[in-house]
Amino acid sequence: MSSSNQIPNLKTLLGRGRGGGLRGRARGGPGASSAGSEAVRDNAVRGTDQDAAGSRVSCVELGYLDDPYAKLFATQPSTRRLPLLNRGSYVRTTAIDTLIDRFLTTPTPGPKQIVSLGAGTDTRYFRLRDKHPNTPLIYHELDFPANAASKLLSIHRSPDLQDALDTSHLSLSLSPPQQSYHSPTYNLHALDLRTLATPDPATLPDLPNLNPTAPTLILSEMCLVYLHAPAVKSILHALTTHYLSPAAPASLVLYEPIRPNDAFGRTMIANLATRNIILPTLTAYPELADQRARLRGYGFVGGGGAVDTGFVWREWVGGEEKERVAGLEMLDEMEELELFLKHYSVCWGWRDGDAEGEQRDVFRRAWAGVKDHDGG
Numbered sequence: 001m002s003s004s005n006q007i008p009n010l011k012t013l014l015g016r017g018r019g020g021g022l023r024g025r026a027r028g029g030p031g032a033s034s035a036g037s038e039a040v041r042d043n044a045v046r047g048t049d050q051d052a053a054g055s056r057v058s059c060v061e062l063g064y065l066d067d068p069y070a071k072l073f074a075t076q077p078s079t080r081r082l083p084l085l086n087r088g089s090y091v092r093t094t095a096i097d098t099l100i101d102r103f104l105t106t107p108t109p110g111p112k113q114i115v116s117l118g119a120g121t122d123t124r125y126f127r128l129r130d131k132h133p134n135t136p137l138i139y140h141e142l143d144f145p146a147n148a149a150s151k152l153l154s155i156h157r158s159p160d161l162q163d164a165l166d167t168s169h170l171s172l173s174l175s176p177p178q179q180s181y182h183s184p185t186y187n188l189h190a191l192d193l194r195t196l197a198t199p200d201p202a203t204l205p206d207l208p209n210l211n212p213t214a215p216t217l218i219l220s221e222m223c224l225v226y227l228h229a230p231a232v233k234s235i236l237h238a239l240t241t242h243y244l245s246p247a248a249p250a251s252l253v254l255y256e257p258i259r260p261n262d263a264f265g266r267t268m269i270a271n272l273a274t275r276n277i278i279l280p281t282l283t284a285y286p287e288l289a290d291q292r293a294r295l296r297g298y299g300f301v302g303g304g305g306a307v308d309t310g311f312v313w314r315e316w317v318g319g320e321e322k323e324r325v326a327g328l329e330m331l332d333e334m335e336e337l338e339l340f341l342k343h344y345s346v347c348w349g350w351r352d353g354d355a356e357g358e359q360r361d362v363f364r365r366a367w368a369g370v371k372d373h374d375g376g
């Protein structure tokens with residue numbers, strides 16, 4: 001949901017377009033669905049991060065989000081996104097922030113840990129540090145070496161970002177460009193996530209400073225969707241059994257598109273194929289019920305939920321905040337907005353682990369009151 005050429009032509013889908021038909025599909029052209037070689041696809045996937053960065057900046061400039069760090073990571077000039085996309089980015093960020101804030105404010109002994117897969121230029125670490133200065137937090141971001149190096153370059157260039165890191169650990173080399181960064185609080189690991197999908201634990205890469213016993217929230221915001229379902233399963237298996245002790249309380253928060261089988265979904269897939277992007281888990285887990293079963297299949301059997309972002313807007317955003325956000329830009333096509341929001345999901349699930357007392361049930365307590373489609 002990052003850039004306007006990624007979404008279907010909504011007017012056409014709602015039967016109001018002049019040309020009719022699925023415009024995105026026509027643009028796909030022969031061979032678009034096979035989507036080129038793996039290297040070309042990886043390059044396209046890496047590039048999606050700048051879409052996400054641009055969407056964040058658009059939302060900040062229009063007052064949807066308060067994020068002083070967004071601009072510092074964007075490498076392209078800011079372009080105002082469509083109101084629909086701004087609303088979508090707002091809901092996406094708000095939903096994930098809600099789950100993370102509840103985790104961080106739930107009392108536990110010892111530190112908490114977040115592992116952000118395909119973090120790209122996400123600013124969340126910096127925002128969380130400002131918002132929860134007294135919560136002991138170990139943060140890990142994983143992304144392709146090129147994206148990680150570019151993030152470190154942005155940090156190197158910005159005194160504000162350097163101030164936000166524990167600078168006693170900051171020694172960035174520009175030549176050759178540094179790709180990974182490690183400290184007791186913030187870590188950026190430059191790697192292809194698929195290297196975690198190995199059957200041989202001896203070949204798994206080192207993830208320095210990953211605490212094997214801290215309650216850990218694994219976040220995938222538009223990342224695992226680009227990988228094949230069996231690889232995703234192996235990656236999560238490695239994280240939850242090798243890097244983390246099987247006794248550690250752990251959870252997964254996923255943000256991904258859903259409902260690929262209606263006109264909107266089919267057109268979204270065709271549009272992305274023209275950019276050499278495929279979304280394997282979208283077709284593997286098409287509905288919210290599939291996402292719920294998926295999380296349980298990864299071992300997050302303690303509990304969880306799955307909602308579409310239309311539900312998040314209706315049920316998670318308070319009345320006053322809704323009014324504020326609705327007043328930021330004219331958005332009179334409510335039917336289009338609803339169609340758009342119902343094609344993205346936020347899913348969460350946890351395992352309690354074998355830890356004692358407050359550590360054991362941290363996710364259960366954190367997310368007890370979160371409204372789920374199933375009424376949870």
Ligand SMILES: C[S@@+](CC[C@H](N)C(=O)[O-])C[C@H]1O[C@@H](n2cnc3c(N)ncnc32)[C@H](O)[C@@H]1O
Binds near residue numbers: 119
């Ligand atoms: C759409 S961006 C999302 C970035 C960030 N999570 C956000 O929501 O703002 C997808 C990110 O996932 C990363 N990614 C996708 N597949 C990956 C892989 N196999 N290994 C490492 N990173 C990957 C991309 O490089 C990119 O930074």
